[in-house]
Amino acid sequence: MVMDRRNFLTSGALSTAGLMICPHLEQWPDPSRKQEGSGKVAEIDWMSEVKKYRKIDSHAHVSFYEGSAEEQLYFADKLGIEKLMISRPLTSMSQATPDNFKKANDLVMACMKRYPDRFTGMIFFNVAYQKESLQEIDRCVDAGMVGAGELYRQVKINDPRYYPIIEKFIDLKMVIMQHSVVGYSRVRWCPDEPQSGSSIPEDFVDIAKRYPEGIFQYAHIGGGVDWEYACKVLQHSPNVYVGLAGSNNAANMIDFAMQYIGEDRLVFGCDESYYQGVGHLFSARLTDAQRKKIFFDNYNSILKRSGNHVD
Amino acid sequence: MWIDSNAYIGHWPFRKFEYNTLDALLGRMKEFGTDMSIVSSLHGIFYKNPQQANQELYEELRSKSAYSSYFIPWAVINPAYGGWQQDFETCVTKMGMKGIRLYPKYHGYDIESSSCIQLVKMSRDKGLPVAFSLRMVDKRATSWMDLDEEWTLQDVLPIVRAVPDGKFLIVNVANSTALDDQDLALLKRAHLLMDTSGRLPGGGTNVLLCKFDELLSTLGVDKFCFGTHSPIQDYFTGRLRIESIGAHQIDEAGRDRLRSGNIQQLLAS
Numbered sequence: 001m002v003m004d005r006r007n008f009l010t011s012g013a014l015s016t017a018g019l020m021i022c023p024h025l026e027q028w029p030d031p032s033r034k035q036e037g038s039g040k041v042a043e044i045d046w047m048s049e050v051k052k053y054r055k056i057d058s059h060a061h062v063s064f065y066e067g068s069a070e071e072q073l074y075f076a077d078k079l080g081i082e083k084l085m086i087s088r089p090l091t092s093m094s095q096a097t098p099d100n101f102k103k104a105n106d107l108v109m110a111c112m113k114r115y116p117d118r119f120t121g122m123i124f125f126n127v128a129y130q131k132e133s134l135q136e137i138d139r140c141v142d143a144g145m146v147g148a149g150e151l152y153r154q155v156k157i158n159d160p161r162y163y164p165i166i167e168k169f170i171d172l173k174m175v176i177m178q179h180s181v182v183g184y185s186r187v188r189w190c191p192d193e194p195q196s197g198s199s200i201p202e203d204f205v206d207i208a209k210r211y212p213e214g215i216f217q218y219a220h221i222g223g224g225v226d227w228e229y230a231c232k233v234l235q236h237s238p239n240v241y242v243g244l245a246g247s248n249n250a251a252n253m254i255d256f257a258m259q260y261i262g263e264d265r266l267v268f269g270c271d272e273s274y275y276q277g278v279g280h281l282f283s284a285r286l287t288d289a290q291r292k293k294i295f296f297d298n299y300n301s302i303l304k305r306s307g308n309h310v311d
Numbered sequence: 312m313w314i315d316s317n318a319y320i321g322h323w324p325f326r327k328f329e330y331n332t333l334d335a336l337l338g339r340m341k342e343f344g345t346d347m348s349i350v351s352s353l354h355g356i357f358y359k360n361p362q363q364a365n366q367e368l369y370e371e372l373r374s375k376s377a378y379s380s381y382f383i384p385w386a387v388i389n390p391a392y393g394g395w396q397q398d399f400e401t402c403v404t405k406m407g408m409k410g411i412r413l414y415p416k417y418h419g420y421d422i423e424s425s426s427c428i429q430l431v432k433m434s435r436d437k438g439l440p441v442a443f444s445l446r447m448v449d450k451r452a453t454s455w456m457d458l459d460e461e462w463t464l465q466d467v468l469p470i471v472r473a474v475p476d477g478k479f480l481i482v483n484v485a486n487s488t489a490l491d492d493q494d495l496a497l498l499k500r501a502h503l504l505m506d507t508s509g510r511l512p513g514g515g516t517n518v519l520l521c522k523f524d525e526l527l528s529t530l531g532v533d534k535f536c537f538g539t540h541s542p543i544q545d546y547f548t549g550r551l552r553i554e555s556i557g558a559h560q561i562d563e564a565g566r567d568r569l570r571s572g573n574i575q576q577l578l579a580s
Contacts, residue, residue, distance in 0.1 A: 008312070008347070008571075008575060043344060044343075044344060046547075046550070046551070046554045047554050047555060050551070050554075050555075063517065065517075068517075071517075071520065075520070075521075078555045078557070079551075079555060182451045182452075190451065224449065224451030224452055225451075225452060226452050227452060228326075247449075247485075247510055247519060248449040248451070248452055249544050249545045249548050250448075250449065250452065250543070250544060250545070251328065251329070251330070251541065251542050251543060251544055251545050251546065252327075252328070252329055252542075253545075254545075255329075271519065272517065272519035272520050273510065273519055273521070274520075274521065275521055275548050275551050275552050275555070276510070276545075276548050278548075278551060279545055279547045279548030279549075279550075279551040280545035280547070280548060282547040282551070283545035283546040283547040283548070284545070
C-alpha cells in the first residue's frame with residue numbers, strides 16, 4: 001500500500017523516541033496553491049508545462065555508433081525539443097585531421113537527411129588546417145549546415161589562424177560555437193585540457209572585441225567550467241551568446257547567468273544531458289516570457305540572420 | 312505523494328547556495344508539490360565534529376512546530392572521529408534522526424574501514440538506512456580546495472557486501488552504473504535505493520546520456536526514489552526524470568513507488 005502524507009505521518013513509521021514527527025497539518029495544503037476539492041493540493045501537470053515551450057537545442061550531437069541519432073530524438077520527443085543543432089566534434093588534435101572532420105560532417109549531413117525536420121547541422125573543423133577548414137565550410141554550407149560548432153580545443157578561438165574563418169562566418173551571418181575549458185576553477189588545469197588550444201572565457205572576450213560583428217556562442221556553462229567565473233568575464237561581450245548546456249545542473253546557475261548575461265544572450269542547450277538542460281530552466285526564477293526567449297527565441301534570432309530560422 | 316529523499320540545509324564553503332534554510336526549502340517544496348523532504352546538514356560535512364551540525368539541525372527543526380510535518384532529519388556521522396558511537400545514539404534516540412549520512416571521502420576514511428562497517432551495522436540494528444553520495448558537487452567546476460575524485464556506483468558496493476542486510480540510499484548517481492554480474496546480483500538482493508538527482512548514466516559508449524529508463528528495466532522500479540540534491544543541484548531535474556517516464560514504461564503503482572513508496576519502505580522500521 002502506498003500511503004499518502006497524512007497516513008505516513010501517523011503510521012508510526014517515523015514516530016520513534018526523541019523528535020516526534022507529529023501530524024501538524026494545519027498549514028497543509030499551502031493556501032497559496034490552487035485548491036481542488038476538499039483540501040487537496042492541485043497537482044501541476046509538469047509535462048504539459050515542459051512541453052508548452054517550443055525548444056531549439058543549440059548544442060546537440062550525433063555519434064558514429066548505430067542508433068545515435070534515434071537515441072537523441074528519443075529524449076527530444078520526451079521533452080518536447082523541436083529542433084536540434086547537431087555536430088560531431090573530434091576532441092583530440094591527432095584525430096581532428098581534414099579526412100576525419102570531413103567524415104564527422106558527413107555523418108551530420110546523413111542525419112540531417114534522415115530527419116530533416118528535427119536536425120540542423122553545425123560544421124566541425126580544425127583551424128590548425130586552415131585551408132582545408134575553409135574548403136570544408138563551403139562544402140557544408142552548400143549541404144545546408146548553418147553554423148560552426150562545436151569547435152573543440154585544437155586551437156584557441158582568438159588565435160590569428162581563426163581570423164579568416166571568423167570573417168567568412170561574418171559574411172555568412174552565422175554563429176561560431178566553441179567549447180570552453182573545463183576544470184579551470186581549480187587554478188591548475190585539468191589534465192585533459194591542453195593549455196595551448198583550450199579557450200578560456202577571456203579568449204572569447206578578446207575575439208568578440210576584435211570582431212564586434214561576429215556572432216559567438218560560448219559552450220557551455222553547464223559543461224564543467226566554473227560558471228560563475230565565466231559569466232562574470234563574459235558580462236560585457238554583447239556578441240557572445242552563452243550556452244546553458246552540460247551535465248552540471250548546479251542550482252542557481254541560470255539565475256546567476258541571468259544576473260550577469262541577461263535574458264537576451266542565454267541559449268538553451270543540452271549537450272546530451274537532456275533532463276538537466278530542460279530541468280534547470282524550470283527550477284530557475286524565470287518568467288514565462290524569459291523562458292520562451294531562452295528555450296527558443298534567442299537562438300532562432302541567430303538563425304534568422306542567415307535566413308535559417310524556424311517558422 | 313512526493314518525498315524528496317535527498318535535500319540539505321546549511322552552507323557550502325566554496326559557493327553561495329539559496330534555498331538552504333528550512334523555510335526556503337519548504338517554499339521550494341510547496342512550489343513544486345513535494346510533500347516531505349529528508350534533510351541533513353550540509354556544513355556538517357565540513358565540521359570536524361559533525362555532531363555540532365546535527366545539534367543545529369535538531370534545534371532548527373524544533374523552532375517551528377510545523378516543520379515536523381514536512382522534514383525527516385538524518386544525521387551526519389563521522390565514524391573516524393572520537394565519540395561517534397555516542398553521537399549516533401544521541402541522534403537516534405534523543406534527536407529522532409531517521410537515517411545516517413556518511414562521507415568517507417570528505418572525512419578521510421575507507422568505506423570498508425572497521426568503524427564504518429560497525430556504524431552501518433549499528434544502523435541496521437536500529438532499522439535505519441545509511442546514505443552515500445557518489446559526489447556532492449561536480450568536481451570539474453568546484454573549488455581547487457574541494458575533492459578531485461568522484462565515485463562510481465561500484466565504489467560503494469563494498470559496504471553493501473560487508474553488511475548485506477543493511478538499508479542503503481545512494482544519492483546523486485552521477486557516474487558510471489556499470490557493474491559486473493556479481494555486483495549486479497548483490498545490488499539486486501540488497502535493500503538499496505538510488506535517488507533520481509544524479510545523471511544516472513549507463514556504462515557504455517555515451518556517459519552523458521541518462522539511462523534511467525534502461526536502469527528501471529534492468530534493476531526494477533523498486534531500486535529508485537525521487538531526490539533533488541537541493542540546494543546543490545536544481546530543484547526540478549530529479550523530478551523530471553520521473554515525470555517524463557512514458558505510460559507504456561511504468562504503471563501508476565510503479566510511479567507511486569518512485570514518488571514516495573520506495574523511500575517510505577526504506578524508512579519503515
